[in-house]
Amino acid sequence: VVLQGDQRISKSATSVHKFVEFLLVVEPLQETRQEANTGATGPPVLPDVGTFQLYSDSLVKLSDECPNAVTHTSSVSKVEISVMWHSPAPGSGCVVFKATVVERKDMWYMDEGGLTKVICEEESESNDEQPDIIEECCACDEAKYEVTFEGLWSKYTHPKDFPANFWLTHFSDIIGASHSADFRMWEYGGYASEGVRQVAELGVTKKLESELKAESNKIRSYY
Known part of the structure; x- marks a missing residue:
């Protein structure tokens, strides 16, 4: 998963938006609620949304405050950050990635435009089902x-x-x-x-x- 600044195109040059802080979280697209056999309504049961895994990017760390989230390690300017994400088990439903980025103390963006991305499990035919051979x-x-x-x-x-x-x-x-x-x-x-x-x-x-x-x-x- 890559989070990067947008390009700015002018007559003289092309530059990229930089950001100093960020929060990237993955959530289920819809929450599910487990119903007991007695009819009582239990607490929300969140489906599996996969897990983040860090690799070779010193600008990223797992969030101490938000589950299923990664955040910045420092406030140095960044053009992009990257992190691995392991998808959940088949049948877990769609997930949505939401990002918040801070350009400076008085300018930040959250969950809008390209900062939100929905990913759903690809539906494909079973590899164990072979087509009939036309003799x-x-x-x-x-x-x-x-x-x-x-x-x-x-x-x-x-x-x-x-x-x-x-x-x-x-x-x-x-x-x-x-x-x-x-x-x-x-x-x-x-x-x-x-x-x-x-x-x-x-x-x-x-x-x-x-x-x-x-x-x-x-x-x-x-x-």
Whole structure:
């Protein structure tokens, strides 16, 4: 999570708003109230909103006064601060980030515009549910597809458990094939071939290329 000052654009130059103090808090979007079996109304039960974790930013500390919040360590001018946030368990509902920033003693901003951000759990299909395989395909004409790969993985976007060995931090070459219905490069619930293992663990595609060439009677094209 990054909190940064807005840019000021003038005819002569571009500058960034600086701030001296801040408070960043994460809260449930809606509070829930637990009802007892007897019908009595109990105290509000707040859902899990995740947890903040500090890393390599000396300008940030966990708040001693507010739960689920981080704040400044000093009043030096800041352009931006960053902190890690671990999302709550699935099904916990939406959360809202609210920030308060102080530019100087007589100027501060709170919970407005870009200082408030709502994040909800992404709804996606289960990884355990595989689509049906169409054994018979009647497509006889040529088809062309364009695939764009954008690699966003870095120590800044995914700092947790990022490999310390920089030579391992790379994407493999893209490899794939069009093939007949009786060929499987990999199969759900089955064992990976040596070529697939090397792509997944080492980013090396040479062995998988050899495996595809060995099944050339079933491969129509590969890339």
